[in-house]
């Protein structure tokens with residue numbers, strides 16, 4: 001196996017040279033301020049080693065990557081009953097699309113598109129106050145990383161709230177079908193805050209370890225979810241984690257992954273590693289451009305494709 005301690009710095013240096021970095025998301029104004037030259041990568045191996053390169057300790061907005069953690073919590077709360085309200089199929093549409101909701105009676109295609117993640121957040125709200133639900137999500141991520149310094153970037157949450165017209169439309173539309181039990185304002189209050197969690201690539205790679213190790217945290221041996229549930233979350237990441245770019249990511253990289261418009265991607269090599277990459281410029285599907293390219297190269301060098 002190639003030596004990661006050599007591979008990662010070389011990859012970060014190669015990415016630093018590239019000028020085709022994609023476009024930083026501007027529909028959330030606060031994200032538009034991020035320097036597109038940033039690049040960080042971190043790999044947490046199931047044997048306990050963590051290897052990083054570039055800006056791996058700089059926090060960025062995890063955005064939709066948070067949907068892995070909210071899905072995990074919601075499955076813990078209601079189990080398979082979740083699938084009565086959210087589907088498990090790729091949407092083939094952009095992450096913020098509304099078109100399928102009318103034909104499919106307010107049931108979003110999967111838990112990673114915005115509509116599906118808003119339903120998952122509605123499940124987590126249950127009979128809690130939004131503040132408590134936000135706290136539960138943040139504490140879960142702090143527990144997974146064993147790091148209580150992880151915070152929510154309130155400026156990003158406020159910035160998204162101020163321009164979140166599409167998400168309000170999705171939430172209201174699903175409410176009209178009876179698939180949102182709380183006021184859109186409440187569900188979205190929680191949603192905007194979990195999307196605004198700020199983490200470094202290192203912290204994100206650590207948070208994903210349970211998915212790379214059959215549901216167990218390899219550092220503590222503690223069970224986070226069952227092996228079966230970990231497998232199912234990975235299946236959803238592979239088929240739906242990059243929206244209408246999921247097929248392309250599976251084709252090029254060949255591992256389950258979840259992207260966010262902050263430019264992060266969490267990728268899982270089952271049994272081997274949890275890895276996170278961050279490059280803020282996005283491709284045409286709203287996924288990190290250089291992040292996907294870096295993971296494609298890394299998976300090739302390390303022979304990490306699951307296929």
Ligand code: DON
Nearest residue numbers: 063064095195259260261286
């Ligand atoms: O709701 C939104 O639009 C954002 N908070 C999250 C979208 C996202 O990260 C899509 N990922 N590539």
